Amino acid sequence: MEISKNSTQTFIRCIEFFSGIGGLHYAFKQAWSNGEVIASFDINIVANSVYKHNFGKNPITKCIESLNVDDIEKYEANCWLLSPPCQPYTRGGKGLDDQDQRAKGLMHLIEILPKLSNPPEYIFLENVLNFEKSRSREKLIIQLYRMNYEIHECLLTPLQFGIPNDRLRYYLMARKKTIIYENIGENIENLEENYFKRSNTNIHRSWPFEYIVRPIDQRSSCFTKSYGSHHIFGSGSLIQTKKLEVFARLHTFPLKPNNSDNFMNNLNNIQDQILLPPRLYDSIKNSSSTNYLEFPDDVSIIQKHRLLGNSLNVFVVAELLRCVLFNY
Numbered sequence: 001m002e003i004s005k006n007s008t009q010t011f012i013r014c015i016e017f018f019s020g021i022g023g024l025h026y027a028f029k030q031a032w033s034n035g036e037v038i039a040s041f042d043i044n045i046v047a048n049s050v051y052k053h054n055f056g057k058n059p060i061t062k063c064i065e066s067l068n069v070d071d072i073e074k075y076e077a078n079c080w081l082l083s084p085p086c087q088p089y090t091r092g093g094k095g096l097d098d099q100d101q102r103a104k105g106l107m108h109l110i111e112i113l114p115k116l117s118n119p120p121e122y123i124f125l126e127n128v129l130n131f132e133k134s135r136s137r138e139k140l141i142i143q144l145y146r147m148n149y150e151i152h153e154c155l156l157t158p159l160q161f162g163i164p165n166d167r168l169r170y171y172l173m174a175r176k177k178t179i180i181y182e183n184i185g186e187n188i189e190n191l192e193e194n195y196f197k198r199s200n201t202n203i204h205r206s207w208p209f210e211y212i213v214r215p216i217d218q219r220s221s222c223f224t225k226s227y228g229s230h231h232i233f234g235s236g237s238l239i240q241t242k243k244l245e246v247f248a249r250l251h252t253f254p255l256k257p258n259n260s261d262n263f264m265n266n267l268n269n270i271q272d273q274i275l276l277p278p279r280l281y282d283s284i285k286n287s288s289s290t291n292y293l294e295f296p297d298d299v300s301i302i303q304k305h306r307l308l309g310n311s312l313n314v315f316v317v318a319e320l321l322r323c324v325l326f327n328y
């Protein structure tokens with residue numbers, strides 16, 4: 001059974017930081033119907049032009065580290081979606097971590113969080129493998145812990161969701177707990193001493209998470225047998241499809257069904273229906289989205305590849321939002 005999309009859903013107002021071409025926005029729309037991305041921030045004007053083309057709204061072209069409390073509070077958001085630059089953590093990089101200029105935006109958000117009169121109830125962050133070992137993550141976790149968030153972290157690849165793309169990524173989901181613990185100060189010391197020693201065992205590496213599927217829990221229907229299957233979907237049509245479209249499709253962006261090569265036109269193929277994870281099949285088949293991924297004419301092929309390469313797997317994030325972060 002699908003989580004019901006009805007009026008009982010909490011209304012979620014998101015701010016999307018480091019928005020790029022809006023991968024997190026697409027994922028949010030797939031995951032949750034009762035909500036809105038009310039503001040997004042990115043300094044890349046090409047990415048912003050693609051975002052505007054598809055969502056009708058220009059992201060704010062401002063360095064995130066220059067935002068103050070008012071700049072953020074005015075949106076009254078209860079959810080932050082963030083995919084900060086990965087260069088400070090990539091294996092081939094200089095390993096400057098929180099000292100890297102490109103980590104400034106994230107560091108700033110970590111510092112500003114406790115200054116907000118109404119911190120977001122939900123936080124979702126995506127990054128590369130290695131982030132889990134970084135000081136940046138350590139700072140983020142400690143801040144969230146101090147502020148009484150319940151935290152889930154995982155390292156997952158789209159392969160585990162039945163998508164033929166091996167791209168291991170770090171995801172963090174944090175939800176503000178309603179119960180306030182008096183002795184949080186003592187716990188912090190425990191955390192600082194113990195958390196990082198145990199960090200590898202705290203991070204989920206399988207999907208679904210071990211503890212989520214409970215026989216009595218209707219929400220276990222978030223998961224299907226198809227997860228973990230490594231089938232290529234629509235392999236016949238895939239070969240014929242142009243490289244860029246394959247790229248976008250592997251990232252599970254919604255694509256407009258008006259191209260004869262397009263995968264969505266071939267969904268009548270019974271094999272595709274069997275091999276796709278059912279919810280991905282449904283979301284593609286029933287998608288009458290006004291927010292397909294398209295590029296404005298003046299964006300070059302190289303830029304498109306770069307933007308898509310910087311982006312993320314929409315379906316994986318949508319499942320994590322729906323099944324973990326917003327799962328009551």
Ligand SMILES: C[S@@+](CC[C@H](N)C(=O)[O-])C[C@H]1O[C@@H](n2cnc3c(N)ncnc32)[C@H](O)[C@@H]1O
Nearest residue numbers: 018019020021023042043044063064083105311
């Ligand atoms: C990993 S990409 C995020 C991609 C995005 N999730 C998507 O779906 O396309 C990081 C983005 O952060 C932006 N960025 C980097 N530093 C920034 C800063 N200080 N302030 C605002 N945006 C920044 C980059 O322009 C880039 O688009």
